[in-house]
Amino acid sequence: MSFDPNSDFFEIAFNVTEHTEAMLAYWDKNLICRYANKATADWFGITPEHMINKSHLSEILGTLFDVQLPYINGVLGGKIQVFDQVIHLYSGKAKNVRITYHPNYVEGEIKGFYAHMADISPLNNKSHDNKTGVEKLPEFVTQNDQLLENVAKTLNENLFIGFPSISALSKQHFVSESKLKRDFKQNFGKTIFSYYRYLQMEIADRYIREKRCNKNQMAVMLNFSNPSNFSACYHRYLEEKSSDGELIETQKEDNTHNKTLIEQAPIAIAMFDNQMQFIAASKRWVAEYKLENTGFIGKSIYEVLPATKKKCEKLHNHCLKGNIYQCDGLLLKKNDGTRVWLKWNIHPWFTTSGETGGLFIHTEDISKIKAIEKENKQAEKLLKRAATLSKIGTWTRDLLTHTMQWDNVIKSILEVPEYFVPDIKTIWKLFKQGKSERLSKKALKDALKYGSSFDIEVDMITAKGNSRKIRIIGYPEFQNNKCKKLSGILLDITPLSPFKTANFLTD
Template identity: 80%
Template sequence: MTEHTEAMLAYWDKNLICRYANKATADWFGITPEHMINKSHLSEILGSLFEVQLPYINGVLAGKIQVFDQVIHLYSGKAKNVRVTYHPDYVDGELKGFYAHMTDISPLNNKHVNDEAGIEKLPEFLTQNDQLLENVAKTLNENLFIGFPSISALSKKHFVSESKLKRDFKQSFGRTIFSYYRYLQMEIADRYIREKRCNKNQMAVMLNFSNPSNFSACYHKYLEEKSTDLQNNQVQKESINHYKTLIEEAPITIAMFDTQMQFIAVSESWVTEYNLQNTNFLEKSLYEILPDTKKKCEKQHVHCLQGHIYHCEGLLLKKNNGIRSWLKWNIYPWFTPSGEVGGLCVHTEDISKVKAIEKENERAAKLLKKAATFSKIGTWTRDMLTHTTQWDKIIQNILELPDHFVPDIKAVWRCVKQGKSQSLVKKALRNSLKNGVPFDIEVEMITAGGNSKRIRIIGYPELQNNKCKKLSGILFDVTPI
């Protein structure tokens, strides 16, 4: 399915070597998949764009979805406004690479844009006008064998100004009023002719054409337009199937919706995450399957259906199994081959464990504050980003270190007694750094003065993007007196 699309699709491993590319890459960058796969580095493909995209590349390699717009000059020399999406690929919790998707959004950027502010204009008519325009269309249907009612007659019948009627009708139906009327006539003529109920000359008379040749010209134009529409529908269908394939095979929790927020496709992770194994959810509304999303997310969905992107770092949502979970949301539109918004892709990540650790860290902070009131309890912090350590004088005194001693993690490690105590510390640190698990252990330590002490160490990890950025805790002497 990925070969029947104008969008560029590729997969890059964590070393930025291409492992997959579809045929569209030849049109975008002038290099065939055969010359890219297992051979090309991303910098070779992007050229000067590599430095521009580097922050986004680093972002996806850090595990974050990246969505951004950029002007790209194709191999042919033509410039395109492009929306680039980078999706991280995890296998068993380890980042293996990322999926890259580039699609042309030039038609979208050129449509409904305010020249001064660059803001997309919304339709001026509201719901009541929708009904008015449907009534106008009904009137046109009633006059197919009678003759085209004038714009003036239509505006008077439906109590609307001629200028507003013409503007709103074309905006709603994509055609002028007369063009729409002619198209309806040709639909009837095509059916009658195919069913051999009438020939072209008879249809010309029935539809009040003064000259059969004028009817033939209109009918021929209709057949060409119909053929083009069928081709476009096929391309549209293939485009949707391509998106469905990517979504269904994605190793992340992601779902694809149409403009009515009805499910089109979901990943296996989405089915598991939202307990949909026994639910017939396809072509049903997200709001029906997950009612809590209507109140909390509908405004964001409407905003994104206008071509925008939305990120949410934490939203408490009730799943259909009744469990409330903290979720990170990334919502972005997907586009049809013509550049129209076809619907939304929604990627979520359950961060309930992270939130629980944050709550535990708050409790730890209170504990640390209380610890300062005890003479044998000291506080410590290890920054994993800067590789620096800080502790108070109480720890200095417990380990019998001189006042001028600068906190040094290696020196403290040498104080931990070899054997069981060092193994226990290693295991606790590894579990905390890798899985974000707090620890509370007792070990034997030999002070700088050569004295053996029983020391209790408590540590709490602080996570950022599922990685430990800091360890904080307390250390106190529990040596029996």
């Protein structure tokens, strides 16, 4: 089924609610946005008002546009496109996303396509260890690390060749220049060029100390324009090295202060060095992890809490590069064998020289909350099951954004596919001509004009040609004397034949 985006009723029709977390949009064949839902602001930092009829798809996707271009060409060629991709949201958070592009045909001609982006991180990242049943850490938290390590490797390969431009690095590693510069500095504590110079000076220092080259020769080897520039860089490098020793005592004082604060904290928090050895832990941490009289200070967390090595070592290494990590729920096994859901906050702490000295880790036991969530999910499944069995579906029609939604129960009742996108012209074809069609149109007219709610029984013909007795209840919502939304329920009240009733009672 398809519809004309320029019709009187709908510019775009999507099977979506206003509050879905998935990003939904419609792009015409010129790749201009004609519809976007509210989730767009969370995904790409731009509101629908600033997108619709204004933004080109390349402006929204940025560097991802070239990567997605084959799929975009595919959907404009008439084929449905489904693919997975890691996307960094406007907030900076990475998500594993499943993207679906569906072509929109009008009288045999493609007018544009629907775009649906759904977060599948919970599917990809909450896989379980077959032996323990414990959830694994999200894999995507290390993807950015790998990207930056590859950039650092490229810089190492070019130490005697010359600094590759930021633009060249960006293209080579398929990342935007702004993101590359920001993330690199966050991870390595230096700009890309400063890091490159530092690597050069490390080599120069070794060659000079080993008397393999003098300063002038190193300047030539490292492609400096003149020896004086090299000497200035090398001098700054030696000063930084010599100042490291002076900072050690200051760092010791800071660590003593932090240790005191940690030990007195009323929450479960611990401080670690960059080898993940305990420096300090609060009394709450000691009690929750049953570490009384264990002499854990100075020992590695992987020795004291062995279950954390497999679960958390990659994550710790990620944070030791200067990254912050927050986790709303991770299932871990304590030393006594009990499994608990923990909420994690991991923050790096830095030495006076600006390098990562270790981590602060705060955990909170949320096992009771998770148990309640599980009960709520089971109750929600029962409610959905009850709605399906009772054949009661929900529907909405938004007159301001020109969107419509049918839930899967309605689609099942009217025997249309799950991917069906309802539009007015198609919907009217499902009503039986005559009394049912007239009654429905009058109810709709009164609701839009006078704000009248309605409760009607009509005959409808499903997409497969079967007759159904349907009860439709609708409630209009008005704003500034104009109907902005219709919503309600649809019930299948078709009488069961005696044969079907008997089967139902014996099932």
